[in-house]
Amino acid sequence: MEDLDAANHDRVIIVGAGPVGLVAALRLVRAGIPVVVLEAAGEPHAEPRASTFHPPTVDLLDELGLGERLVALGRPARTWQYGMFETGERAVFDLGVLANETNHPYRLQCEQLHLVKEAAKMLDAELPGALLFNAKALRVRQDEDGVTVDAEIDGEKTTLHGRWLIGADGASSVVRKGLGLGFEGETYPTVSISIGTPFAFEEHIADLCGVNYFWANGWSFSMFHTKDMWRVGYSPSPDMDDAAALADDEIQGRLARIVPNGGPFEIITARLYSVHRRLVEKMRVGRILLAGDAAHLNSPSGGFGMNGGVHDAFNLTDKLIKVWGGGEDALLDLYARQRHHAASADIQKTSDANHKRHREKDHGRRLETLKGMQATINDKKAVHKFLRESSLMDSLERANALA
Numbered sequence: 001m002e003d004l005d006a007a008n009h010d011r012v013i014i015v016g017a018g019p020v021g022l023v024a025a026l027r028l029v030r031a032g033i034p035v036v037v038l039e040a041a042g043e044p045h046a047e048p049r050a051s052t053f054h055p056p057t058v059d060l061l062d063e064l065g066l067g068e069r070l071v072a073l074g075r076p077a078r079t080w081q082y083g084m085f086e087t088g089e090r091a092v093f094d095l096g097v098l099a100n101e102t103n104h105p106y107r108l109q110c111e112q113l114h115l116v117k118e119a120a121k122m123l124d125a126e127l128p129g130a131l132l133f134n135a136k137a138l139r140v141r142q143d144e145d146g147v148t149v150d151a152e153i154d155g156e157k158t159t160l161h162g163r164w165l166i167g168a169d170g171a172s173s174v175v176r177k178g179l180g181l182g183f184e185g186e187t188y189p190t191v192s193i194s195i196g197t198p199f200a201f202e203e204h205i206a207d208l209c210g211v212n213y214f215w216a217n218g219w220s221f222s223m224f225h226t227k228d229m230w231r232v233g234y235s236p237s238p239d240m241d242d243a244a245a246l247a248d249d250e251i252q253g254r255l256a257r258i259v260p261n262g263g264p265f266e267i268i269t270a271r272l273y274s275v276h277r278r279l280v281e282k283m284r285v286g287r288i289l290l291a292g293d294a295a296h297l298n299s300p301s302g303g304f305g306m307n308g309g310v311h312d313a314f315n316l317t318d319k320l321i322k323v324w325g326g327g328e329d330a331l332l333d334l335y336a337r338q339r340h341h342a343a344s345a346d347i348q349k350t351s352d353a354n355h356k357r358h359r360e361k362d363h364g365r366r367l368e369t370l371k372g373m374q375a376t377i378n379d380k381k382a383v384h385k386f387l388r389e390s391s392l393m394d395s396l397e398r399a400n401a402l403a
C-alpha cells in the first residue's frame with residue numbers, strides 16, 4: 001500500500017460527508033484548522049431522509065451562513081399538529097411561543113440533501129480539495145501522536161495521516177466498528193416508508209399544517225411539507241414484504257385513503273427503512289471522536305437524528321478548536337460525556353415515546369393523548385416547556401451545562 005501523504009500530518013481527518021461531517025469540517029476550517037473529509041459515495045446522497053430542522057439547529061447553522069440558505073430552500077412550519085384524521089379533532093402547537101428564545105420559531109421543513117450540498121459547496125470554496133468523494137475509509141489506527149487511515153480513493157489504496165479523526169460515517173460506521181465499541185439497543189419490529197409526492201394535499205384537506213401526525217381508522221401517518229413535495233410516512237402492514245409495500249398499487253391505495261379520487265398520485269420517491277434505537281458505549285477513544293449516526297441512532301419520529309448530530313458537531317468542534325490551540329485534552333472527554341448524555345437521556349427517550357405514540361392503535365388511548373395535548377396547549381407554561389423539549393432546545397442547553 002502506497003503512503004501518499006506521510007508528511008501531511010497536521011490536520012483533522014473527517015470520515016463521512018453527511019450533515020454532521022460537513023458541519024464539523026466547516027467549523028474547523030473557519031477556525032483555521034486544516035481538514036480532509038473522506039466520502040465513500042461519488043456525490044451527496046439524494047434519497048429523502050431528514051426534513052425537519054428544529055429552531056436551535058437553524059440558530060447554530062446561522063453562524064456558518066447556512067441557516068438563511070436553508071430557510072430559502074425549505075418551508076418554515078410555525079405550527080404543527082396531532083389529529084384524528086376522520087373527525088378533525090386536533091391539537092395544534094404554535095412555535096411562535098418561542099419567538100423570544102430563537103431567531104427561527106418554526107420547524108423548518110427542508111431536505112437534508114440541501115444542507116449537505118450547501119455545506120459541501122462552502123467547504124470546497126474555502127478549502128479547495130478538502131472534500132474527497134469516492135474516498136472510502138477502510139481502517140483507522142492511532143498512536144500517541146496521531147491517527148492513520150487506510151483508504152481507497154478513486155479505486156486506489158492509500159494511507160492518510162492526521163492529528164485527530166472524527167468518525168461521522170453514519171449508522172454502519174467503519175470507524176466505530178474498527179474501535180470495537182458496543183452499539184447496544186434495538187431494531188424496531190416494523191419498517192417504515194417515506195413517500196414523496198408533489199400532490200397538493202393542502203388544496204384537499206382543511207387545516208393542514210406544515211407538519212402533521214394523523215391517527216386514522218386502521219393506521220396512522222405523518223405528512224411534512226417541504227418546498228418541493230409532501231413527505232408522507234407510515235408503517236406498511238407487517239405481513240407485507242418490501243416489494244409489496246413499495247408496489248405502485250399499494251402506495252396509490254394508501255394515498256387514496258388520504259384523498260379519495262386524488263390519484264393517480266405522482267410519486268417522486270418511495271423509500272422503505274428500518275428504524276433503530278442504538279447508542280455507542282463511548283464517543284471518544286483517544287484521538288478518535290464519534291458524532292452523529294455513527295454514535296447514536298433513534299427513530300425519526302420527532303426529527304432528532306440529524307438535529308442531534310449537528311449539535312454533536314458544534315459541541316465537538318468548540319472543544320477541538322480549543323485543544324488544537326493548546327487547550328486541555330480533557331475537553332474532548334467532556335464532549336463525549338455531554339453528547340452521550342443528550343443522546344441517551346433526551347433524544348432516544350423522546351423519539352422512542354414519539355415512535356410509540358404515533359403508532360398507537362387504540363382509539364381510547366389516542367383520544368386520551370389528544371386531550372392531554374390540548375390541555376398542554378391551553379396552559380401557557382406547559383406548552384412553552386413542551387415546545388422547548390420537543391425542539392431539542394432544552395436538550396442542547398442541558399448537555400452544554402453538564403460538567
Ligand SMILES: Cc1cc2nc3c(=O)[nH]c(=O)nc-3n(C[C@H](O)[C@H](O)[C@H](O)COP(=O)(O)OP(=O)(O)OC[C@H]3O[C@@H](n4cnc5c(N)ncnc54)[C@H](O)[C@@H]3O)c2cc1C
Pocket residue numbers: 015016017018019020021038039040041045048049050051052053112135136137138168169170171172173174194273291292293294300302303304305306307308309
Ligand atoms: C426517512 C428518514 C427521515 C428522517 N427524518 C429526520 C428528521 O426529520 N430530522 C432529523 O433530525 N433526522 C431525521 N432522520 C435521521 C437523519 O437522516 C440522520 O440522523 C442523519 O443523516 C445523520 O447524519 P450523519 O452525518 O451522522 O450520517 P449520514 O447522513 O449517514 O452520513 C454519513 C456519511 O458517511 C459516508 N460514509 C459511510 N461510510 C464511510 C466510509 N467508510 N468512508 C467514507 N465515507 C463513509 C456515507 O456515504 C454518508 O455520506 C431521518 C432518517 C430517515 C431514514
